Amino acid sequence: MAGRVERANSASRLGTPLPLVGSYLSKWGLPVIIGIGIIFPHVAGNYWIDVAVFWGIYVLLGLSLNIIVGEVGLFNMGHSAFFAIGAYTTAILSERFGVSLWLLLPLSGLAAGVAGYILAKPIIHLRGDYLLIVTIGLNEIIRITLLNNPLGLTGGPNGIIMLDQFRIFGHAIERPMDFYYLVWAFVAITVFVLIRIQRSRIGRCWNYVREDEIAAQAMGIDTRWAKLIAFTLGAAIAGATGTVFAAKLVVISPESFTFMESVILFCIVILGGMGSIPGVILGSAGMMVLPELLRNFAQFRMLFFGLALVLMMIFRPQGLWPSRRWTTILREGEGE
Amino acid sequence: MALFIEQLVNGLTVGAVYSLVALGYTMVYGVMRMINFAHGDFFMIGSYLGFTLVSSALLGGAIPLWAALIVVVVLSMAGVALLGVIVERAAYRPLRRSSRLTAVVSAIGVSIFLQNAVMLIWGPRYRAYPPWSVPSITWQVGGIYINFMQVLILAVSFGLMVALYLFVQRTTVGAAIRATAIDHDTARLMGIDVDQIIRLIFLIGPALGAAAGVLLGLYYRQIHFTVGWTYGLKAFTAAIMGGIGNIPGAMVGGLLLGILEMLGAGYISSAWKDVFVFLILILLLMFRPTGLLGERIAEKV
Numbered sequence: 001m002a003g004r005v006e007r008a009n010s011a012s013r014l015g016t017p018l019p020l021v022g023s024y025l026s027k028w029g030l031p032v033i034i035g036i037g038i039i040f041p042h043v044a045g046n047y048w049i050d051v052a053v054f055w056g057i058y059v060l061l062g063l064s065l066n067i068i069v070g071e072v073g074l075f076n077m078g079h080s081a082f083f084a085i086g087a088y089t090t091a092i093l094s095e096r097f098g099v100s101l102w103l104l105l106p107l108s109g110l111a112a113g114v115a116g117y118i119l120a121k122p123i124i125h126l127r128g129d130y131l132l133i134v135t136i137g138l139n140e141i142i143r144i145t146l147l148n149n150p151l152g153l154t155g156g157p158n159g160i161i162m163l164d165q166f167r168i169f170g171h172a173i174e175r176p177m178d179f180y181y182l183v184w185a186f187v188a189i190t191v192f193v194l195i196r197i198q199r200s201r202i203g204r205c206w207n208y209v210r211e212d213e214i215a216a217q218a219m220g221i222d223t224r225w226a227k228l229i230a231f232t233l234g235a236a237i238a239g240a241t242g243t244v245f246a247a248k249l250v251v252i253s254p255e256s257f258t259f260m261e262s263v264i265l266f267c268i269v270i271l272g273g274m275g276s277i278p279g280v281i282l283g284s285a286g287m288m289v290l291p292e293l294l295r296n297f298a299q300f301r302m303l304f305f306g307l308a309l310v311l312m313m314i315f316r317p318q319g320l321w322p323s324r325r326w327t328t329i330l331r332e333g334e335g336e
Numbered sequence: 337m338a339l340f341i342e343q344l345v346n347g348l349t350v351g352a353v354y355s356l357v358a359l360g361y362t363m364v365y366g367v368m369r370m371i372n373f374a375h376g377d378f379f380m381i382g383s384y385l386g387f388t389l390v391s392s393a394l395l396g397g398a399i400p401l402w403a404a405l406i407v408v409v410v411l412s413m414a415g416v417a418l419l420g421v422i423v424e425r426a427a428y429r430p431l432r433r434s435s436r437l438t439a440v441v442s443a444i445g446v447s448i449f450l451q452n453a454v455m456l457i458w459g460p461r462y463r464a465y466p467p468w469s470v471p472s473i474t475w476q477v478g479g480i481y482i483n484f485m486q487v488l489i490l491a492v493s494f495g496l497m498v499a500l501y502l503f504v505q506r507t508t509v510g511a512a513i514r515a516t517a518i519d520h521d522t523a524r525l526m527g528i529d530v531d532q533i534i535r536l537i538f539l540i541g542p543a544l545g546a547a548a549g550v551l552l553g554l555y556y557r558q559i560h561f562t563v564g565w566t567y568g569l570k571a572f573t574a575a576i577m578g579g580i581g582n583i584p585g586a587m588v589g590g591l592l593l594g595i596l597e598m599l600g601a602g603y604i605s606s607a608w609k610d611v612f613v614f615l616i617l618i619l620l621l622m623f624r625p626t627g628l629l630g631e632r633i634a635e636k637v
Contacts, residue, residue, distance in 0.1 A: 075437075122622055128436075129371060130621055133576045136569065137614035148607050259569065263444055270441045302452040309445025310427045317434040 037184060041177040049176040051292050056183035057245055058284040062268040063190055063277065064237035069266065070275035070323070071203065072230040073210035074124075075132035078139030079265050082112040082235035084146060084257035086242025091160040091252040092153055101166045105243045112239020113232050120231040124224060139262050146254040159253025162246050179248060186244060190237065191277055197233075198277070206230055207275065271312060273319025282320040286312075342480045343602040344595060349486045349555070351594020352493035356548035357571035358578070358586035359500065360541030366517040366581035367537050370436060373443035374423060375545060376568015377450040378416050380561060382546025383553035384458055385412040390469045390554075401471070409492070412550050413543040420542030421535055428538075429531075447564070454561040465557045485555045492551060496544060497587050504583060513537070517581065570597075573617055579627030588628060 041049045065079045086108035093099045093107065123134050149156035165172040166182060173182050197203050205226045208216040217223050246252050264287055272283025290308065294301035312320075357379050364372045389408045399407075427446045431439045473484040504510040515523040516533045524530050552567070553559050570593060578589025593613060600612035620628070 069437075123618065126621060126625055129365075129580060130576060130625060130627075132371070133573060134618055134621055137573070137617050140569075141611050141614050144608070144611050259565070267441050267444060270437050274437070299452075299456060303449055303456070306445045306447070306449030306452065309448065310442050313434075313438045313442040313445065314427075314430045317431065317438040 041180045046176045049180050051289060053176060053179050053183050053248060055284055055288045056180070056187050057241060057248065058265075058268065058288050059187050059281050060183075060190060060241040060244070061238055061265050062272070062280040062284045063187075063194060064234045064241065065265045066234075066269050066272075066275065066277070066280050067194070067206075067230050067237070068234040069269045070273075070280075071198070071206040071210065072227055073274075074227060074231065075128050076135045076231070076234075077132050077262050077266050078135035078137070078259075079234070079238060080257040080259075080261040081135075081139040081142040082116055082238040083242050083245070083261075084142055084254070085112045085115050085235075086239030087246045087252050087256070088146065088154060088160070088242070089239070090243040090246040091162040094162050094164045094246075095160060098164070101164055101243060101247055105240050108243045109236040109240035112242065113236030115239075116235025117228065117232040120228060120235075124227050124231065136259060136262070139257075139259055143254050143257055143259075146257070155253075157254060159251055161251055163250070165247055173247075183244060183248075186241075187281075194277060198275075202226065202229060210275075267309065271309070271319060273322035276319065276321050276323035279319050279321040279323065286320065338479045339602055340599075341478075343598040345480065345482060345486060347595030347598030348591060349489050349594070350598065351574075351591035352489055353548045353552050353555075353590075354567070354571045354574045354593050355587045355590025356493050356496060356544045356551075357567060358575040358590045359497070359583065360545045361572050361575040362578070362580055362583060362586040363513075363537050363541050365575070366583075367513065367534060368428075368432070368439075370428070370439045371443065371572070372428075372541075373440060373568070374446040374450060375541065376564035376566075376571065377447050377454075378420055378542040378564075379545040379549040379552075379567055379571075380559070380564030381419065381450065381454060382412050382416045382542075382549030383559045383563070384454055384463070384549075384561075385415050385546065386550030386553050387458075387463055387465055387559060390465055405470070405488075409547055409550050413546045416546035416549075417539045417543040420538040424535060424538035429534075451561050451564065458561065460561070462558050462560050465553050465559070467557070470554050485551075489551045489555060492547065496547060500540070500544070501583065509536070570613075573613070577617060577620060577627055579629040582627070582629050585627060585629035592628075 040052065044052070061079070061083060064082075065076065068074050068076045068079070089108045089111040090101070090104045093104055094101065099107070119138055123131065126134060146154045147157055154160065165174050167173070173179055205216070205221050208219070208221060209223050209226050213223055216226075245256075249256070268280060268283040268287050270283075271286050272279030272281070286308075291301055291305055294304055297304060357375065360375045360378065361372060364370060364375070386408055389411055423446055427442050428439060431442055470488070471484055475482050504513055512523070512528045513533055513536070515526060515528055516530055520530050523533075548567075571590065574589035574593040575586045576589070577593060578585025578587070580586075596616055597609050597613050600609035604612055
């Protein structure tokens with residue numbers, strides 16, 4: 001999954017058990033995991049396939065937020081707004097104009113990306129916690145707007161029913177198993193692209209801005225531009241994921257895009273390890289699959305879940321699978 | 337004009353509650369540079385404790401109503417203050433040295449835990465304060481109506497805010513709080529027990545939140561285990577509006593937010609009032625990036 005250089009460094013520099021697991025993964029892990037992934041829907045029941053589908057959707061969302069929070073260190077706690085823009089763009093255009101979902105995938109990404117750019121432009125200079133509350137505010141503004149059914153477009157609290165599905169050569173993707181392969185194919189593509197970006201010039205710029213904005217500026221990086229690119233790209237990926245989500249859920253309503261949803265995405269990034277792609281995959285498993293596994297405890301499960309979040313932060317603050325570059329921040333201590 | 341003044345009074349009432357809750361956010365932020373996402377839940381638990389106390393035999397008529405109300409408010413404040421200290425010890429102190437985002441996620445964990453604990457104890461449905469818990473007196477002053485609860489909320493919250501202001505400003509302990517807010521290490525060198533100060537902050541903040549919770553419960557009657565997030569978000573917005581870490585800022589921010597919200601509800605529409613509030617917040621931060629009164633807890637006070 002991660003590249004050779006990165007793996008070697010993470011294993012030798014951190015010396016913690018998980019990156020070591022990472023270096024084992026390099027030889028046998030990846031083929032084995034892909035193999036298990038392909039066989040999984042043939043042995044699991046539909047319920048667990050669906051859990052895996054939603055896990056995949058949250059991996060995509062987590063990856064998109066990871067660009068903003070993890071790579072650049074911008075506190076964005078309103079990410080589900082962009083997800084909502086993508087899902088609603090898909091549902092409205094598909095129901096009214098019968099646009100194909102394959103076309104809507106990039107269109108929704110574009111819509112959310114443009115919205116992300118326009119919304120982030122005037123506020124991107126805000127420092128940490130101020131940016132946090134403003135993004136929460138944007139999330140609420142968009143959710144309430146959807147709820148109030150402007151121009152009769154969004155269907156108010158009931159939302160929109162979208163009947164179209166992804167089609168491959170006329171075959172509609174609607175069984176859980178088909179969806180599973182579709183979603184995880186998207187995950188694989190996104191992960192591949194993001195790893196390339198992480199190692200590119202802009203990827204290193206982002207990390208530089210996160211670690212020390214003033215030094216980055218002094219080295220000639222246009223930090224404002226770097227932040228805006230991250231915000232726009234993150235929003236666009238979340239928007240495109242909205243299309244997949246709309247196809248899976250059929251009913252698109254404002255309650256899927258609450259502040260709580262943004263908080264979950266935020267937790268995924270921190271829980272996994274900021275700026276770490278395998279971390280996001282593990283983090284979303286923690287946030288999505290763990291509550292399902294705790295189902296036996298019935299009404300106590302969210303209680304345990306809250307407790308688990310606290311314990312995780314106390315005993316593994318760097319995240320489940322920390323990125324190599326994250327360690328420098330930890331050494332500084334308070335991370336002011 | 338009557339509508340304007342009426343909405344102003346309504347806004348002040350709600351705003352006073354926001355201010356009390358915002359103080360908890362701002363004090364924790366001032367001293368620890370941390371957003372306590374569980375603070376709204378302290379507020380919510382306060383209103384549930386108040387609900388249980390009010391519904392219990394306490395208000396059966398054995399003691400006069402005003403005394404019973406004081407007992408209810410004080411007991412709820414004490415209970416939630418104790419909870420606040422426990423939460424700080426268990427979930428926040430181990431994270432004092434780690435990154436700020438880690439502490440935020442831990443606070444979110446605490447919040448989920450508390451909400452679900454309340455749901456298990458008091459049930460998932462709306463609970464309502466009994467109608468006889470406060471006298472339903474309404475006065476008519478110059479064409480507008482003011483009821484007993486509004487007066488009570490304004491009196492109690494302004495009383496608490498003035499007391500807090502004087503405490504932070506005029507006492508030795510208050511000076512220690514202000515010193516800790518500026519610099520932990522220097523404060524420690526001056527002989528201040530920083531842990532003790534943080535514990536004190538987690539005693540005062542949740543207690544104020546609990547008082548707000550009881551007052552709001554008595555005002556609107558209906559309570560639910562999710563109100564902590566709704567009001568917590570508003571109060572946090574208020575704290576940011578005033579300049580986070582700044583105690584008078586939280587008071588001003590809360591009142592301003594309440595008034596804006598009620599004017600928005602009166603003149604625009606109640607469905608869009610929150611959009612209006614957040615738009616103002618965004619505009620404000622675009623032009624004054626550290627809030628109305630600026631950020632620092634100490635010098636400005």
